[in-house]
Amino acid sequence: MFRNITIGQYVPGDSVVHKLDPRIKIIITFIFIIAIFFINKLSGYLFAVFYLWLIIAISKIPFSYILKGLRPVIVILLLTVSLNIFFTPGGTILYTVGPLRITTGGLRLALFMGLRLIFLIIGTSLLTLTTSPISLTDGIEHILKPFSSIGVPAHELAMMMTIALRFIPTLIEEAEKIMKAQMARGADFESGNIVKRAKGLVPLLVPLFISAFRRADELAIAMESRCYKGGQNRTRMKQLKTQPRDYAALAVTLIIVMLIVWNRSWTW
Amino acid sequence: MPIKVENVNFIYNEGTPYATVALENITFEIQDEEFVGIIGHTGSGKSTLIQHLNGLLKPTSGKIYINGIDITDKKVNLKEIRKQVGLVFQYPEYQLFEETVFKDIAFGPTNLGLNEEEIKKRVYEAMDIVGINRELADKSPFEISGGQKRRIAIAGILAMKPKILILDEPTAGLDPKGKEEILNRIKEIHDKYKMITILVSHSMEEIARFANKIIVMNKGRIELMGTPREVFSEAEMLEKIGLGVPQITSLARELRQRGIPIPQDVLTIEEAKEHIVRYLRGTKNV
Numbered sequence A: 001m002f003r004n005i006t007i008g009q010y011v012p013g014d015s016v017v018h019k020l021d022p023r024i025k026i027i028i029t030f031i032f033i034i035a036i037f038f039i040n041k042l043s044g045y046l047f048a049v050f051y052l053w054l055i056i057a058i059s060k061i062p063f064s065y066i067l068k069g070l071r072p073v074i075v076i077l078l079l080t081v082s083l084n085i086f087f088t089p090g091g092t093i094l095y096t097v098g099p100l101r102i103t104t105g106g107l108r109l110a111l112f113m114g115l116r117l118i119f120l121i122i123g124t125s126l127l128t129l130t131t132s133p134i135s136l137t138d139g140i141e142h143i144l145k146p147f148s149s150i151g152v153p154a155h156e157l158a159m160m161m162t163i164a165l166r167f168i169p170t171l172i173e174e175a176e177k178i179m180k181a182q183m184a185r186g187a188d189f190e191s192g193n194i195v196k197r198a199k200g201l202v203p204l205l206v207p208l209f210i211s212a213f214r215r216a217d218e219l220a221i222a223m224e225s226r227c228y229k230g231g232q233n234r235t236r237m238k239q240l241k242t243q244p245r246d247y248a249a250l251a252v253t254l255i256i257v258m259l260i261v262w263n264r265s266w267t268w
Numbered sequence B: 001m002p003i004k005v006e007n008v009n010f011i012y013n014e015g016t017p018y019a020t021v022a023l024e025n026i027t028f029e030i031q032d033e034e035f036v037g038i039i040g041h042t043g044s045g046k047s048t049l050i051q052h053l054n055g056l057l058k059p060t061s062g063k064i065y066i067n068g069i070d071i072t073d074k075k076v077n078l079k080e081i082r083k084q085v086g087l088v089f090q091y092p093e094y095q096l097f098e099e100t101v102f103k104d105i106a107f108g109p110t111n112l113g114l115n116e117e118e119i120k121k122r123v124y125e126a127m128d129i130v131g132i133n134r135e136l137a138d139k140s141p142f143e144i145s146g147g148q149k150r151r152i153a154i155a156g157i158l159a160m161k162p163k164i165l166i167l168d169e170p171t172a173g174l175d176p177k178g179k180e181e182i183l184n185r186i187k188e189i190h191d192k193y194k195m196i197t198i199l200v201s202h203s204m205e206e207i208a209r210f211a212n213k214i215i216v217m218n219k220g221r222i223e224l225m226g227t228p229r230e231v232f233s234e235a236e237m238l239e240k241i242g243l244g245v246p247q248i249t250s251l252a253r254e255l256r257q258r259g260i261p262i263p264q265d266v267l268t269i270e271e272a273k274e275h276i277v278r279y280l281r282g283t284k285n286v
Ligand SMILES: Nc1ncnc2c1ncn2[C@@H]1O[C@H](COP(=O)(O)OP(=O)(O)OP(=O)(O)O)[C@@H](O)[C@H]1O
Pocket: B012, B013, B020, B021, B022, B040, B041, B042, B043, B044, B045, B046, B047, B048, B049, B090
């Protein structure tokens, strides 16, 4: 039941997209997300679609996987769209239901908001689908490093993320195991009203927290006994080096961004 | 409540890049009152298999019948099945969550909707069976020893009075004395209530002592199945899949190879002693 969540899940592969420098990939993703907000006409999304299609085709990530990533956020998506439909003033009124009215302006905004969200999620999930958590945090650490002089704890943040990412699958596995064990004792996680369901979570959460704390404790001891001490002057096994393909990827992204900006002045 | 498993296949995370075939073409039957041992290497699919027997996992293909009821059917009442098939997980002490030992053991019976009288009776009964002093009933399950925790977890299942008892490596991580105690309790429970008992284990000794049928798993398949004698006579095959036979059987085999006539399917120390003594007497008389 928890395994359907694909956001943040890595699909191993050896495509060019997988091999890109994580720093470049993170920066590219940011550029793309910002570009999405510059789109002001439907035709602008054609460029975004083309760009994402290109990445998906090269990386060979199954499309069904990307769709699955959208599933958990479907509620948020529907909520955003319907809020925008009903509560945006402007444009001509198409339909009135009590105090709510649907306007052309509302429909337009809802459509744009929905599309933006979808592209945003697909864009970021492509980043995590093609980048292993380790290189992702490596990339983040490098990007944040220049800010450490103004007090951003780059290494610590990266380490925290690495640990969190490392333990998410473990915790999910553990939660599943405990759930099954309690179901074998007749526990019911699926029926009843909200109060009953919330109460029903106790047999899952108590053991889960206990084991999470135990794991944290063990990890801390293991790290300390190996003399782990912060980020100063640590060397790394894998040095990040930008390659021609990284510049190529950056160039393609910038071209798409320029096209999107240019698209703003189109008439349709 | 006989169990019948027919051509069961199971794949974890089917249709994703992480798909793992965990069970392949599993077929077997277990009759009433049997004591079955399941043995196999780490990752051979033992835990996966037993989770199918109370409907926690649904086979990718194949059928499972408990007392003639197809539990792979969508309409089957799983709660009813889980009432009949008690499953004690690997390291069950990690599922304890209540404030007191009593409440934790009562969790199962409460979910069955029994009345307070009956629950109380069953909890104390279960505590007696696993050998937990009734005085511990009001203690927190987190402040007692590991071996006791394990027993409380087993009691939690016993209090549901299942017709089939399945235990996944109940002795894992216990000291020799703790192991011995748990095993003896399980044997006693089986002798007394005659419920089908399925014991998953890594240890040939444990299984050889109690089981009347052994299922040997290897890489998701049943490699061997039969009485302990039948299974342990396949010593080479067992060694090939990294399991080996009980030490005493292995000793008997060595002796045989050196020309001492001991049957190669000796299972217990008693039996071996008898044969060796008989042999020694024989040589002396000549
Ligand atoms: N929840 C899960 N998700 C994905 N794969 C799993 C899961 N549980 C088990 N597996 C895989 O299925 C296979 C069989 O695992 P299983 O736990 O049934 O083995 P086992 O015989 O019980 O091993 P052990 O002796 O270590 O308990 C293994 O390859 C394992 O990696």
